[in-house]
Amino acid sequence: MTIHKKKCIVFFIGQIGIGGTEKQMTLLLKYFNHNKYEYHIMVFNQSPFGDLKNEIEKTRAIVHFIPGEFQSIPARIWYLYKWLKENAPATIHSWTVHDNAYAGILGKVLGVKNIIGSLRGSINGTGYSRMPHYLKWASLNLANNIVVNSKVLKNELLNMGIPKKRVTIIPNSVEVVKTQMTHNNLENPIICTIGNLRQNKNQLFFIRVMKKVIDVLPNVEGWIIGQPVNDEPEMKEKLENEINLLKLTGQVKLLGFQLDTKGLLKKSSIFVLPSISEGQPNTILEAMSLGIPVVASNVGGIPELISHQRNGLLFDPKDVDGFVHGILTLLRDENVKTKFMKNSFKAVQNKRNIRQMAQSYHILYNGVII
Numbered sequence: 454m455t456i457h458k459k460k461c462i463v464f465f466i467g468q469i470g471i472g473g474t475e476k477q478m479t480l481l482l483k484y485f486n487h488n489k490y491e492y493h494i495m496v497f498n499q500s501p502f503g504d505l506k507n508e509i510e511k512t513r514a515i516v517h518f519i520p521g522e523f524q525s526i527p528a529r530i531w532y533l534y535k536w537l538k539e540n541a542p543a544t545i546h547s548w549t550v551h552d553n554a555y556a557g558i559l560g561k562v563l564g565v566k567n568i569i570g571s572l573r574g575s576i577n578g579t580g581y582s583r584m585p586h587y588l589k590w591a592s593l594n595l596a597n598n599i600v601v602n603s604k605v606l607k608n609e610l611l612n613m614g615i616p617k618k619r620v621t622i623i624p625n626s627v628e629v630v631k632t633q634m635t636h637n638n639l640e641n642p643i644i645c646t647i648g649n650l651r652q653n654k655n656q657l658f659f660i661r662v663m664k665k666v667i668d669v670l671p672n673v674e675g676w677i678i679g680q681p682v683n684d685e686p687e688m689k690e691k692l693e694n695e696i697n698l699l700k701l702t703g704q705v706k707l708l709g710f711q712l713d714t715k716g717l718l719k720k721s722s723i724f725v726l727p728s729i730s731e732g733q734p735n736t737i738l739e740a741m742s743l744g745i746p747v748v749a750s751n752v753g754g755i756p757e758l759i760s761h762q763r764n765g766l767l768f769d770p771k772d773v774d775g776f777v778h779g780i781l782t783l784l785r786d787e788n789v790k791t792k793f794m795k796n797s798f799k800a801v802q803n804k805r806n807i808r809q810m811a812q813s814y815h816i817l818y819n820g821v822i823i
Contacts, residue, residue, distance in 0.1 A: 459489060459490055460490050460543040460544070460818075461490075461491050461493065461540050461541065461542040461543060462490050462491070462492050462493070462542060462543065462544045462818055463494075463495055463542040463544070464478065464492065464494045464495065464546050464547075464548055465495050465497070465547040465548065465549070466478065466495070466497070466548040466549055467497050467498055467551055467552060468496060468497065468499065468500045468504065469494070469496050469504045469505045469506060469509065469516070470500035470502065470504050470505070470649065470680055470710065471503075471649075471679070471710060471712065472648075472649050473625075473734055473735035473736060474549060474573050475505055476505070476714075476735055477573075477626075477735050478494075478548055479505050479508050479512070480626070480628065481626075481807070481810065481814060482509060482514050483512050484807055484808055484811035485512070485811055487512070487513045487514075490818065491515070492512075492513075492515065493514070493515050493517060493540070493542070494515065494516045495517050495519065495536070496516060496517065497519055497529070497552060498519075498683065499518065500680070501680075502680040502681070502709060502710035503680070503712065505712075519533070526588075530555065530558065533559055534559055534562070534563070537559055537563055537565075538563060543565075543566070543567060543818075544567040544569065544818050545559070545560045545565050545567070545569070546569040546818075547570050547571055547596070548571050548573070549573070550570070550573070550576070550580075550581050550592055551580055551584065553570035553592035553593065553595075554584075554588040554591035554592040556568055556569070556570060557592070557595025560595070561595055566597075567597060568596045568597050568598075569596055569597065569598050569817060569818075570592065570595075570596035570598070571599065571600050572599055572600075572601050572610060572732070573602055573732045574730065574731060574732040574753070575606065575609065575731065575732065575752075575753055576606075576609050576613070580684060583684075593613065593615055596619070597619065598619055598620070598621050599615065599619060599620050599621070600621050600817070601621070601623075601732070602622070602625050602732050602733040602754065603622070603624070603732050603733040603754025603757055604622065604754070604757060605732075605753050605754050605757075606732050606733075606753070621817065623813045623814065623817075624733060624757075624804075624805065625733045625734075625735050625738055625805070625810075626738070626805045626806060626807040626809070626810040627735065627738040627739055627741075627742045627801060627805055627807065629742045629798075629801055629802050640672065641672050641673075641674060642670075642672070642673050642674070642722035642723070642784055643673075643674050643675075643676055643720055643721045643722055644663065644666065644673060644674070644675045644676070644721065644722065644723050644725055644780060645675075645676045645678065645717065645721035645723070645724050645725070646659050646675075646677055646725045646726060646727070647678045647679060647724075647726075647736040648678075648679045648726070648728070649679045649680055649681075649682045650680065650681045650682065650685065650688040650689050650692065651682060651685050651688060652688065653728060653729050653730055654679070654727075654728050654729075655727040655728055655729050655750070655770055656677050656688070656692055656727075657691065657695055658770065658771075658773070658776075659675070659677065659725060659727050660675070660677075660692065660695045660699065660701065661695075661699070661773055662725070662773055662776045662777055663675040663701065663704070663705050664699045664701060665773065665774075666777055666780050666781060667701065667704055667705075669781060670781070670784060673784070674704055674705075675701075675704065675705040675706070676708055676717065676721070677705065677707050678708045678709075678711050678714055678717060679709070679710075689707065692707060714739070715739055715743070718739055718740055718745060719743055721745055722745075722783075722784065723745065723746055723747075723748060723780055723783050723784070724736070724745050724746070724747050724748075725747075725748045725749065726747070727749070727750050728749075728752060728755075728770065729752065730753055731750070731752055731754060731755055732754050733754035733757060734749075734754075734755065734758075737749060737759065738758065738801060738805060741758070741764070741801045742798065742805075743798075744795070745794070745797075746765060746790050746793040746794055746797070747759055747764075747765035747793070747797065748765065748766045748767075748768070748779040748780055748783070749765065749767055750769070750770040751767035751768060751770075752770060755767065759797075760796075763793075763796055764793050764796035764797040764800060765793055766779035766783075766793075
């Protein structure tokens with residue numbers, strides 16, 4: 454009897470907190486073929502407020518953290534070189550643009566035939582701009598293929614001169630409940646936003662929107678779910694100061710890292726995402742899958758998910774009054790809210806099948822550009 458060794462696939466990722474990329478990767482691992490492939494997750498940084506390690510390991514993937522003594526770029530390259538040489542992966546897949554360079558450089562040196570990079574948010578809204586020039590070049594030019602989750606991101610890469618044949622769109626996906634949720638919560642409505650505490654997520658703007666909403670409807674509560682990040686550690690204090698300044702203590706809450714974001718979404722009346730730039734946010738897909746109406750920024754790949762006035766509301770990320778009006782409309786008009794809930798739920802059921810997305814990645818891992 455011939456025993457066939459599983460192909461080794463290595464993922465590079467910055468950290469495994471509750472960000473959209475981490476959650477999408479973890480979800481897809483549940484549906485990947487673990488009989489044919491052995492998945493190793495190489496994590497570059499610890500998540501100080503909690504992470505998805507246990508959830509990832511439940512999928513049978515193996516999680517590795519780069520040791521703390523290997524934090525400089527040369528040290529990381531040396532550590533990864535030794536690990537990759539020993540384990541001989543068939544594919545290296547970087548899930549974050551910052552780590553594409555490591556995947557590309559090491560993959561080329563070691564002769565890995567299938568090197569996949571990623572761009573999951575606007576190039577202008579990531580840490581790409583702060584990278585050294587040579588790493589910027591390597592992050593976009595050494596991978597065989599770069600996966601993006603929206604047409605907008607594909608166009609960004611094409612405008613930067615990346616050949617069309619090297620860019621693959623695989624949209625984000627979500628698990629859909631069998632029956633649509635119903636949300637009343639009329640006495641004390643909760644307005645929720647989810648995202649790591651970053652300037653790009655526009656949470657200061659969310660607090661200012663909530664101030665105007667609460668001035669009209671004092672029983673409304675706002676939740677900001679997300680953890681501080683290493684490259685913007687000051688954001689938590691800025692948000693706390695804004696809450697205190699606007700006298701919203703107890704009405705707008707920073708809930709920090711939360712493993713069960715879907716459980717908190719189920720308690721919410723409206724989901725708000727006022728980001729300055731985005732790819733295709735998982736959080737919107739999760740809200741849609743639960744039948745929660747969405748008010749979001751008209752940026753990036755969000756209009757590929759939300760059609761204004763059909764299954765949600767879109768506004769400019771500087772339009773405070775637009776967001777306020779949209780939230781108040783959904784709180785006051787049950788017919789509009791119900792229409793958006795039904796249309797969103799139907800769209801996710803029909804077009805965001807997690808099994809289909811997992812199959813698209815498997816095709817890519819077999820070295821076929823789709």
